[in-house]
Amino acid sequence: MSQLVSVGRPEGEERGGSAGAERLTASEAARLIRDRRLTAGELARACIDRTLLRDEQIHAWTVFETEMVLAQASERDAEPLRGPLHGVPVGIKDILFTRDLPTTYNSPHFQSHHPNMDAAVVSLLRAAGAVVFGKNDTVEFAVNGRRARTRNPHDLRRTPGGSSSGSAAAVADFQVPLSIGTQTGGSVIRPASYCGVWGMKPTWNAVSAEGMKVCAPSIDTLGWYGRSAQDIALLCDVFRIVDDEPVALPSIDGARIAICRSPVWHLAEQPTRDALDLCADLFHSHGAEVTFLDLPESFDGLTAAHKVVMQSEMRSTFLPEFLAFGHALYPELVATMRNDSGFSRADLRAAYDLAATCRARFDELAASYTAVLTPSVAGIAPIGLEDTGAATFNRIWTLLHTPCVNVPGLSGPDGMPIGVTMTGPRFCDRRVLEAARLFGDLLDLRTREGQP
Amino acid sequence: MSQLVSVGRPEGEERGGSAGAERLTASEAARLIRDRRLTAGELARACIDRTLLRDEQIHAWTVFETEMVLAQASERDAEPLRGPLHGVPVGIKDILFTRDLPTTYNSPHFQSHHPNMDAAVVSLLRAAGAVVFGKNDTVEFAVNGRRARTRNPHDLRRTPGGSSSGSAAAVADFQVPLSIGTQTGGSVIRPASYCGVWGMKPTWNAVSAEGMKVCAPSIDTLGWYGRSAQDIALLCDVFRIVDDEPVALPSIDGARIAICRSPVWHLAEQPTRDALDLCADLFHSHGAEVTFLDLPESFDGLTAAHKVVMQSEMRSTFLPEFLAFGHALYPELVATMRNDSGFSRADLRAAYDLAATCRARFDELAASYTAVLTPSVAGIAPIGLEDTGAATFNRIWTLLHTPCVNVPGLSGPDGMPIGVTMTGPRFCDRRVLEAARLFGDLLDLRTREGQP
Numbered sequence: 037m038s039q040l041v042s043v044g045r046p047e048g049e050e051r052g053g054s055a056g057a058e059r060l061t062a063s064e065a066a067r068l069i070r071d072r073r074l075t076a077g078e079l080a081r082a083c084i085d086r087t088l089l090r091d092e093q094i095h096a097w098t099v100f101e102t103e104m105v106l107a108q109a110s111e112r113d114a115e116p117l118r119g120p121l122h123g124v125p126v127g128i129k130d131i132l133f134t135r136d137l138p139t140t141y142n143s144p145h146f147q148s149h150h151p152n153m154d155a156a157v158v159s160l161l162r163a164a165g166a167v168v169f170g171k172n173d174t175v176e177f178a179v180n181g182r183r184a185r186t187r188n189p190h191d192l193r194r195t196p197g198g199s200s201s202g203s204a205a206a207v208a209d210f211q212v213p214l215s216i217g218t219q220t221g222g223s224v225i226r227p228a229s230y231c232g233v234w235g236m237k238p239t240w241n242a243v244s245a246e247g248m249k250v251c252a253p254s255i256d257t258l259g260w261y262g263r264s265a266q267d268i269a270l271l272c273d274v275f276r277i278v279d280d281e282p283v284a285l286p287s288i289d290g291a292r293i294a295i296c297r298s299p300v301w302h303l304a305e306q307p308t309r310d311a312l313d314l315c316a317d318l319f320h321s322h323g324a325e326v327t328f329l330d331l332p333e334s335f336d337g338l339t340a341a342h343k344v345v346m347q348s349e350m351r352s353t354f355l356p357e358f359l360a361f362g363h364a365l366y367p368e369l370v371a372t373m374r375n376d377s378g379f380s381r382a383d384l385r386a387a388y389d390l391a392a393t394c395r396a397r398f399d400e401l402a403a404s405y406t407a408v409l410t411p412s413v414a415g416i417a418p419i420g421l422e423d424t425g426a427a428t429f430n431r432i433w434t435l436l437h438t439p440c441v442n443v444p445g446l447s448g449p450d451g452m453p454i455g456v457t458m459t460g461p462r463f464c465d466r467r468v469l470e471a472a473r474l475f476g477d478l479l480d481l482r483t484r485e486g487q488p
Numbered sequence: 489m490s491q492l493v494s495v496g497r498p499e500g501e502e503r504g505g506s507a508g509a510e511r512l513t514a515s516e517a518a519r520l521i522r523d524r525r526l527t528a529g530e531l532a533r534a535c536i537d538r539t540l541l542r543d544e545q546i547h548a549w550t551v552f553e554t555e556m557v558l559a560q561a562s563e564r565d566a567e568p569l570r571g572p573l574h575g576v577p578v579g580i581k582d583i584l585f586t587r588d589l590p591t592t593y594n595s596p597h598f599q600s601h602h603p604n605m606d607a608a609v610v611s612l613l614r615a616a617g618a619v620v621f622g623k624n625d626t627v628e629f630a631v632n633g634r635r636a637r638t639r640n641p642h643d644l645r646r647t648p649g650g651s652s653s654g655s656a657a658a659v660a661d662f663q664v665p666l667s668i669g670t671q672t673g674g675s676v677i678r679p680a681s682y683c684g685v686w687g688m689k690p691t692w693n694a695v696s697a698e699g700m701k702v703c704a705p706s707i708d709t710l711g712w713y714g715r716s717a718q719d720i721a722l723l724c725d726v727f728r729i730v731d732d733e734p735v736a737l738p739s740i741d742g743a744r745i746a747i748c749r750s751p752v753w754h755l756a757e758q759p760t761r762d763a764l765d766l767c768a769d770l771f772h773s774h775g776a777e778v779t780f781l782d783l784p785e786s787f788d789g790l791t792a793a794h795k796v797v798m799q800s801e802m803r804s805t806f807l808p809e810f811l812a813f814g815h816a817l818y819p820e821l822v823a824t825m826r827n828d829s830g831f832s833r834a835d836l837r838a839a840y841d842l843a844a845t846c847r848a849r850f851d852e853l854a855a856s857y858t859a860v861l862t863p864s865v866a867g868i869a870p871i872g873l874e875d876t877g878a879a880t881f882n883r884i885w886t887l888l889h890t891p892c893v894n895v896p897g898l899s900g901p902d903g904m905p906i907g908v909t910m911t912g913p914r915f916c917d918r919r920v921l922e923a924a925r926l927f928g929d930l931l932d933l934r935t936r937e938g939q940p
Binding site for chain 1: 602603604605606608611612615693694695696697698701702705706727728730731732801803804805807808811812832833834836837840841844845847848851913914915916
């Protein structure tokens, strides 16, 4: 199991054909390919071998065709450099359209669904030279209903989290260096924490969600996974995410860090409480100025507002499916379509307006800090695949539209990973990621020094 | 030309096979089909004949295949009643996906583009029994660049407005009783005004925009056209648009109407000024309480904020096209992608926050009125096809997310139509439409009495 926690270079020779290439980060692999010390074909074969070896345990994919992967890799090897991901395999959550593979939403009703077009994000990946590796398993429609078959690579008895289950697990398990997920509640950050990988949900609307199965348009957000902060940044480059001001954070020393326990802190379990304490200490001891940021009382309503927004928007977006499949849809979705919660239009208006007010207010509150640290999850990954964990600690940030990065590197009971979230004002994505990278380095150092 | 202004039942026999059936409203046609006094095939043939007769002048379609229309009509005639639009032809703006017809965006780069799926709104129409009649011509990507070839049915020298040019003209010209458009600036309401038809842009997000070419997700809005308020309401039913409170407005007598000249009133031309005066008089003389509503100063910034939001979001949504086609895209789009306007992330944040504040404020201001009347356009349709008119009077309502209905029935110089917009708080779509219907009746009465 310990091999999975390591995110560094595989031991042994640097250029070894495909041997161990599946353990390279995307940045490392892209550099080796650029330098002609590794071919896209070798990398693809290494990732395919790893996937075939592990798939029976991990089940990270709904659709995976080795021939198609190898064909793309051959194309990359035969052509000039397309961009910064030339030859790098990327997993795509199976609610994003891919012109050459089905998009099943992991729904029994869409098993032969095959939109013949690429989601915007898939187009951008291909333009950067990426190899589309396959479709990652997901909770049905990325909402609820049928669970992904995916298991947590750190403990096969446990959930990898949801809904981007396969995307997070495939990266954690070295099957691909990068993958794409989506978040409407906590579907990117939670699996990142449970699987011990880097995950980023950028500012809402910073990356086009076109070609994603729409759930709740005012909060649906693309996101991605990698095994290093550099890899997360590489995708920021590919997606053209730029802050107004160039980011230059030399070190944690002198940084101003706010620790925000968030309005749902009473739901934090011991591992999360311990993680936040440890982070505060670590920041302190490395020269950061640490403040505890209590959000104003109005933020207490955000969790309820998130539910109103999500369910109300779903009543529009899933109407075609409801008309087509009716009560054959899973019960929670039927309940949403029937509006069993009884949300009114006035409730939705109030939820929109509360969210908007809190967005502006949070940006103000966060502006003077380098970044804001907050829990990624209530605790470690639950046992079993049915309970994918709660989005409790993610929903308010999704509704606030802020950039969130899960920083891995800590562990809780049974050695299971536990992450923390770095966030900040909307559209300060690169600043937040840079702070996360520096903090990740501290956690790495700590791990290398053998601390738990 | 006068035949085009009439929106009533065609003269002559009520059941005349297909003769004159193209002049029925959707509600009338659906009832006749339901009562087995007209077949979907007869209606389809009448609309096809009209289209073939007029297409050389009007050019309302990018894609139109008679065989496909007749095949759908035959299916409808052979099956039980699907829903309230059984057998009714509907035009679909060519930026909305249709599984059986290409979706070209009227872009030279997408002439053979054919997503094999239906937009959400197209699925809902089919579930209600509608016949997809063809794809309506549009300004390229519904933004700028290549204009629709469509001409205004009231004066072939004039623009029908844009970007939903073909959708509005096809309904005005009796080629179809209903059509679907989209609005990110003024692309539904302006063409409705120029072409003298009913048009509705509902509250943002009340109808799923999935399967529409995404432009600016936080303001992109589906909309539709018809030749009667009842037809607009029929589509509200199909799309499940319901207010919190049931709407019952017996008459204009006693209604509380606010007339809002809007922050861009200085750009109103004489025909619009005359139209608003006439509306105020008409409301007065029919017993409505009329108030002039001046929006707070902060609303003055909404036009500039709309530009920031639209261009900034386009930089994400059109990135795949920009990477694929680069400077072969039309110059204004290239300028947006290069951010020639120099909009920062802080500008976008400020624009989002101003819009959000004004949304809540406008809802408060409008709450005590039955509806708010405001201009649809600066004036009548310009001469020429290059200038599709300005969205000046529409942008702030698009950004405010409020439901807007264009009420036709007035005319300006050269007998050209000029509409007015009825709006109100978000999610009061049915109330706004009902007020518009009552006011439309007054305008009809006035026209029948021979007043200009």
